[in-house]
Amino acid sequence: MGRNWTSAEIRATFLDYFASNGHLKVPSSSLIPRNDPTVLLTTAGMQQMIPYFLGRETAPAVRLTSAQKCFRTTDIDKVGNERSLTFFEMLGNFSVGDYFKREAIGFAWELLTKVYGLPPERLYLTVHPDDDVAPLYWHEVAGYPDEAITRLEDNWWGPPGASGPCGPDSEIYYDRGPEHGCGRADCRPGCECERFLEIWNLVFMQFYQDAEGARTPLARQNIDTGLGLERLSMVLQGKESVFDTDLFRAIIDRFAELIGASYGRNSNVDTSLRVIADHGRALVFLAADGVLPSNEGRGYIFRRILRRAVRHGKLLGLDNPFLAEAADTVINLMAGHYTELAQRRDQIVEILSHEERKFGQTLSLGLQLLNEVLDDLQKRGEQVVPGEAAFKLYDTHGFPLELTQEVAAERGMLVDIIGFEGAMQRQQERSKQPEVFAREREEETWGQLAERVPPTEFTGYGGTMGASRIVAMIAENTLQDTISAPQIAAVALDQTPFYAESGGQIGDRGTLSSPTGIFEVLDTRRPVPNLIVHYGRMIEGHLRVGSEARAEVNVLRREDTIRNHSATHLLHRALKEVLGEQVQQKGSLVEPERLRFDFNHPRALTVVEVRRIERLVNEWIRNDYHVETAILPLQEALTTGAMHLFGEKYGDQVRVVTMGRSKELCGGTHCHATGQIGIYVTTQETSIAAGIRRIEALTGRAAEEHLIGRTQTLDALAAKLQTSPDALETRLEQVVQDLAAARRRLAQLDREAAREEANQLASAPKMVSGIPVVAAHVSASDDKTLREMGDQIRSRLGSGLVVLAATLENRVAFIVAVTPDLTKRGLNAGKIAAVVGERLGGKGGGRPDSAQGGGKDSEQLPQALQAVTQIVQDSLGLPDYTPES
Numbered sequence: 005m006g007r008n009w010t011s012a013e014i015r016a017t018f019l020d021y022f023a024s025n026g027h028l029k030v031p032s033s034s035l036i037p038r039n040d041p042t043v044l045l046t047t048a049g050m051q052q053m054i055p056y057f058l059g060r061e062t063a064p065a066v067r068l069t070s071a072q073k074c075f076r077t078t079d080i081d082k083v084g085n086e087r088s089l090t091f092f093e094m095l096g097n098f099s100v101g102d103y104f105k106r107e108a109i110g111f112a113w114e115l116l117t118k119v120y121g122l123p124p125e126r127l128y129l130t131v132h133p134d135d136d137v138a139p140l141y142w143h144e145v146a147g148y149p150d151e152a153i154t155r156l157e158d159n160w161w162g163p164p165g166a167s168g169p170c171g172p173d174s175e176i177y178y179d180r181g182p183e184h185g186c187g188r189a190d191c192r193p194g195c196e197c198e199r200f201l202e203i204w205n206l207v208f209m210q211f212y213q214d215a216e217g218a219r220t221p222l223a224r225q226n227i228d229t230g231l232g233l234e235r236l237s238m239v240l241q242g243k244e245s246v247f248d249t250d251l252f253r254a255i256i257d258r259f260a261e262l263i264g265a266s267y268g269r270n271s272n273v274d275t276s277l278r279v280i281a282d283h284g285r286a287l288v289f290l291a292a293d294g295v296l297p298s299n300e301g302r303g304y305i306f307r308r309i310l311r312r313a314v315r316h317g318k319l320l321g322l323d324n325p326f327l328a329e330a331a332d333t334v335i336n337l338m339a340g341h342y343t344e345l346a347q348r349r350d351q352i353v354e355i356l357s358h359e360e361r362k363f364g365q366t367l368s369l370g371l372q373l374l375n376e377v378l379d380d381l382q383k384r385g386e387q388v389v390p391g392e393a394a395f396k397l398y399d400t401h402g403f404p405l406e407l408t409q410e411v412a413a414e415r416g417m418l419v420d421i422i423g424f425e426g427a428m429q430r431q432q433e434r435s436k437q438p439e440v441f442a443r444e445r446e447e448e449t450w451g452q453l454a455e456r457v458p459p460t461e462f463t464g465y466g467g468t469m470g471a472s473r474i475v476a477m478i479a480e481n482t483l484q485d486t487i488s489a490p491q492i493a494a495v496a497l498d499q500t501p502f503y504a505e506s507g508g509q510i511g512d513r514g515t516l517s518s519p520t521g522i523f524e525v526l527d528t529r530r531p532v533p534n535l536i537v538h539y540g541r542m543i544e545g546h547l548r549v550g551s552e553a554r555a556e557v558n559v560l561r562r563e564d565t566i567r568n569h570s571a572t573h574l575l576h577r578a579l580k581e582v583l584g585e586q587v588q589q590k591g592s593l594v595e596p597e598r599l600r601f602d603f604n605h606p607r608a609l610t611v612v613e614v615r616r617i618e619r620l621v622n623e624w625i626r627n628d629y630h631v632e633t634a635i636l637p638l639q640e641a642l643t644t645g646a647m648h649l650f651g652e653k654y655g656d657q658v659r660v661v662t663m664g665r666s667k668e669l670c671g672g673t674h675c676h677a678t679g680q681i682g683i684y685v686t687t688q689e690t691s692i693a694a695g696i697r698r699i700e701a702l703t704g705r706a707a708e709e710h711l712i713g714r715t716q717t718l719d720a721l722a723a724k725l726q727t728s729p730d731a732l733e734t735r736l737e738q739v740v741q742d743l744a745a746a747r748r749r750l751a752q753l754d755r756e757a758a759r760e761e762a763n764q765l766a767s768a769p770k771m772v773s774g775i776p777v778v779a780a781h782v783s784a785s786d787d788k789t790l791r792e793m794g795d796q797i798r799s800r801l802g803s804g805l806v807v808l809a810a811t812l813e814n815r816v817a818f819i820v821a822v823t824p825d826l827t828k829r830g831l832n833a834g835k836i837a838a839v840v841g842e843r844l845g846g847k848g849g850g851r852p853d854s855a856q857g858g859g860k861d862s863e864q865l866p867q868a869l870q871a872v873t874q875i876v877q878d879s880l881g882l883p884d885y886t887p888e889s
C-alpha cells in the first residue's frame with residue numbers, strides 16, 4: 005500500500021479506472037430519489053440506474069460509473085461510535101445488460117490489488133450459497149480455492165424500495181488483522197466482530213421483485229457494485245476508524261480546536277465530535293439537495309439529526325450556534341468534487357443556522373426540564389419515563405422523542421412510547437380547539453370591548469410580520485391581564501398581519517411572541533366586525549395586556565392559501581367564459597391545501613369543459629398578470645363590471661381585485677401576480693344540490709404533489725405490468741383481453757368438468773325404495789352450473805331424484821329435481837328442499853319437480869344429503885300414494 009492516498013485521489017482513481025475500461029462517468033444523483041416514492045432518501049448508487057436495469061429508459065451508455073451521495077437512516081442512533089455513518093459516498097460501476105459476473109469480478113480484483121495495491125492475502129470473499137458460478141470466476145481471476153470463499157445467505161441485495169431489481173451478490177472484505185477479531189477459530193467474513201471489514205459489494209442484478217416479494221427474471225443481466233469510499237480510505241490510509249481519515253479529520257480537528265480539546269483523549273468528547281462530524285456533513289448534503297426541516301418524511305430526518313448535532317454541541321460546551329462553522333468546514337472539504345455545495349453555500353448555511361437558532365432557543369430549557377423529570381423518577385426508583393412527560397417535552401419544547409430516549413438511555417432509562425403516542429393523539433383531538441370557546445359569551449365580551457378600543461388595523465395585505473401591542477385577551481370566557489402556558493386563549497392586537505376568516509378564505513395561523521412568551525395562533529376570526537381575534541394557546545412563558553408582541557403569520561400556509569384564492573378568481577372568470585355569463589358563484593372555500601368553488605349550472609360539466617376551464621386558468625397563470633387592488637365607492641366599483649355576490653352586504657367603500665380579465669369585489673389576500681399560483685389542477689366536479697355544481701382544485705405545491713403522485717402511480721403500475729408508462733394502455737388492454745380469454749377458457753373447462761362429473765353420477769345412482777337417487781356434493785362453481793348438472797342427471801336417469809349441493813364462496817347452494825313420474829307418486833322436490841335447507845341452517849323450496857335452496861352450515865352437508873334417503877322412503881310410503889295404472 006506504499007503510497008499515501010487522499011480520499012479525493014481514491015475517488016478519482018476509481019472513476020478513471022472504470023472510464024478507461026469503457027465506462028461513462030455519471031454525476032451523483034440527488035439525495036432525494038427520483039423514481040421511487042417508497043424510498044425517502046437515496047441509499048445506493050444503483051438507484052438512478054433502476055429505470056435502465058428494468059429496460060424502462062435507455063441508459064446513456066451500457067457501462068457507467070459514479071460516486072454517489074447516499075444516506076442511510078438505519079444507524080442514526082448509533083452514530084458516535086467509530087464506525088456508523090448516516091451520509092457516505094458509494095463508488096460504483098454498472099453494466100446495463102453488458103458484461104456480467106466474470107468481468108465485474110475481474111475489474112474489482114484488478115483495481116483493488118493492482119491499482120490501489122491492496123495485498124491479496126488481506127482480501128476475503130463471500131458469495132450467495134446458490135451461486136455456483138461466481139466462485140469459479142474468483143478462482144480463475146484471483147486464484148482463490150473454492151473452500152476459501154464463504155457462503156452467506158445475506159449475500160442477496162435489494163430492492164431498495166417496495167419493488168425493483170435485485171439479485172445475489174459477492175462481497176469483498178478486508179482483513180484488519182487478528183488483533184481486531186473475536187479470536188474464535190471459525191471467525192470469517194460475516195462474523196459480528198471487527199476483524200473483517202466489508203468494502204465492496206458486487207451485485208448480480210438478475211431479478212425483478214414485485215411488492216409482494218415475487219421474483220421474475222429480468223430480460224437482461226446487469227451489474228451493480230458499491231464500494232464505500234470512507235471504508236476504502238480508512239484501509240488505504242491505514243486508519244483505525246473512518247473518522248480518522250481525511251474525510252473527517254478536518255471537521256473533527258476544527259471542533260476540537262473550538263472547544264480547546266483534543267480528539268482521542270476522552271471518549272465522551274470523541275463521541276460528540278463524531279456526531280457533529282457525521283451529522284454536519286449529512287446536513288450540508290441534504291440541504292444542498294433541497295431537503296428542508298419539517299415534521300415528516302425526509303424533513304423530519306433532517307430535523308432529527310440537526311437537533312441531535314446541536315445537543316452534542318451543547319455537551320461539548322458549544323454555546324454559540326456552531327452549525328454554520330461546521331457547514332463551512334464540510335463545504336471546503338467536499339466542494340472540490342461536489343460543486344453544488346459551493347454554489348449553494350449561502351442557502352445551506354442559512355437553513356442550518358435558522359433551524360439551529362429555532363431549536364437552540366428551546367433546547368436548554370427542554371434539557372433542564374427533562375433532567376428534572378429523570379432526577380425525580382430516579383429518586384423514586386422508576387425506570388420508565390411516562391409517555392405524557394415525553395410528549396410534553398416534544399409538544400411544548402420541540403424536544404424530539406428520539407432525543408428524550410437518548411438522554412434517558414444515557415441514564416439507563418426507557419421511555420413509554422405507547423403512552424407518548426396516546427398523548428399525541430389526545431392532543432390532536434384537543435387542537436381542533438377553537439370550539440372550546442363558548443362562542444356566545446365570548447362574542448358578548450368582545451362586543452363590549454369593541455366599544456372601548458379602536459378597530460384592529462389589518463396590515464396583512466403587504467406583509468406577514470409586524471410589531472403589535474396586546475389590546476385584550478380572553479381565557480376561560482373572561483378577560484385576562486396575563487395568560488401563561490399552556491392556557492387556551494383568544495388575543496386581540498392593535499394591528500395585525502393575520503387575516504381573519506372571511507369571504508371563503510380561512511383564517512391565518514402563526515405565532516405571537518414577546519420576550520416573555522410565545523402564543524401559537526391556530527385560527528383568526530372576527531367575532532365582531534371591528535376586532536380581529538387570534539385563537540390558540542400559549543406554548544411557552546406568558547403574555548401580558550399592554551405589552552409588545554411580534555405577530556408572525558405562518559408564511560408557507562399563507563402563500564398556499566393566496567395561491568388558491570387568486571386561482572378561485574381565475575376559475576370564476578374561466579367558468580363564465582366557458583359555460584356562459586349566467587354562471588354565478590354560490591360559495592367558496594379557500595384553504596392552504598385546496599380550493600372549492602360552488603356555482604349554478606343545470607348539469608354536470610363534460611370532461612371537455614373541465615379541461616377547457618383548466619387550460620384557460622393555466623394560460624392566465626402563465627400570462628403572469630399583475631394582481632391589482634383598488635378601493636372604490638361601491639357604485640363606481642359595480643359600474644366597472646366587477647363580479648360580486650348577489651345578496652352579499654358590501655360597505656360604502658369596496659376593494660376591487662383585478663387580474664387579467666377577472667375583476668371581483670374581494671377583501672382577501674392574493675398573489676402579487678398570477679404566475680405565483682404556479683399551476684392549477686381540477687381534482688373533482690360534483691353536484692351538491694339541484695342546479696349547483698362544485699369544483700375542487702389544487703394549486704402550487706399541492707398541485708405539483710398531486711401530479712407527481714399520479715406520475716408515480718403510473719410508473720408503479722407500469723412497473724407492475726413490466727412496461728413503460730407510455731405503453732401502459734396498450735399493455736393493460738392486452739392484459740384485460742388475456743384475462744377475458746383465460747376466464748372464458750376456465751369457464752369452458754369448468755363446464756366440461758361439470759358435464760363429466762354429472763355423467764359419472766348419473767351412471768351410478770343409488771336405489772332407494774326402488775327408485776334411482778343421486779344425492780351428491782359436487783364441485784360446480786356457480787348456481788347456473790349446479791342447475792345444468794341437475795338437469796343433465798335428471799334427463800339421463802329418465803326416472804329418479806337428484807339432489808346436488810355445491811360450496812360457493814361462503815355458502816352452500818343446492819338443487820332438487822324429481823322426474824314427472826315420481827312427482828305423481830308423491831315425491832315433492834319443494835318439500836325435500838325445505839328439509840335439506842333447514843338442515844343446512846338455511847332455507848329451501850320450489851315446485852314439486854324442481855326446487856332449490858341454500859344454507860351456511862356446510863359441515864351439515866353430508867348429513868343433509870343422507871337425510872334425502874329417509875325422505876324418499878317416507879314420501880313413497882305416504883297414504884295418498886296412488887299407484888299408476
Ligand code: SER
Pocket residue numbers: 047048049050096161205206207228229230231
Ligand atoms: N446496491 C449495492 C449496495 O448498495 C451495491 O451497489 O450495496
